Amino acid sequence: MKRTYSQIDMDERRKIARWRMAGISIDVIAAKLGRHRSTVFREIKRNSFVDPQMPDLNGYYCVTANEMARGRRARLGKLARFAHVRQSVIDRIVHGWSPQQIAGRMRLEQHPVSVSHETIYKFAYSPDGHAIKLWRHLPERRSRRRPRHARRRHGRRFGPELNILHRPDAVAARDQFGHWECDLIQFRRKFGKANVTSLVERVSRFAVFLRNNDRQSRPIMDGLIEVLSPLPHVARRSITFDRGTEFTDWPYLAERHRRKHQRPRPKMAFERDRSPIDYRP
Secondary structure, X not given: OOOOOOOOOHHHHHHHHHHHHOOOOHHHHHHHHOOOHHHHHHHHHHHOEOOOOOHHHOEOOHHHHHHHHHHHHHHHXXXXXXXXXXXXXXXXXXXXXXXXXXXXXXXXXXXXXXXXXXXXXXXXXXXXXXXXXXXXXXXXXXXXXXXXXOOOOOOOOOOHHHEHHHOOHHXXXXXXXXXXXXXXXXXXXXXXXXXXXXXXXXXXXXXXXXXXOOOOHHHHHHHHHHHHOOOOHHHOOEEEOOOOHHHOOXXXXXXXXXXXXXOOOOEEEEEOOEEXXXXXX
């Protein structure tokens, strides 16, 4: 479809009702409206009038369908009508709860007035939510909500040929000095974006901690280069990272060491839940 998706409006519902009464199939109706057939099918299924007491009146009526759709969208009104529920939701968001956790807790406690996580998200991004900057306390802390199907897709950062299963036994058994493990230590949101890179030698357990102003990968790699470059080769044989985005610039680290020490490009290995291991020949 060449059109941008939007909710079905009253005009389209009039056409659907008229065409359904004329016996036109859903595929043809979808083509006429420029909609996917699943959209039209879902509209008819969700917004058809059904009354077991008067089965002869069951069917799809544009006015009834429009009211049913508006009623579902008005669930956000629960937070507008019930001040105590709204305040409870706001307090939990401010204290670090995600909308999913809040909605799940309401269901678990069988709260008399419960809302879904989608309703909480809509409230947070509504004018009332923006007035108190509620979005700042959400997990992703975005001022504008990203469309559901517009998530950024990242390419494969760590190839399957670099699986950690290929690493030498001496590394896994901690039998050889010079192999390091690297991780990122993050703090509560109220402390800002600052974090700490931890670098631990696997045999001696000697640890180095580096302060970072944010999670940008290149500055983190520069800090590791500054620490590891003065060491002899036997003291920096490999580094194991986790798969966080802050370590995606590991090729930059490998290339900088290769240029400085004039050595062949190091081998790399990965694990399903770990990131690269940089092997020095």
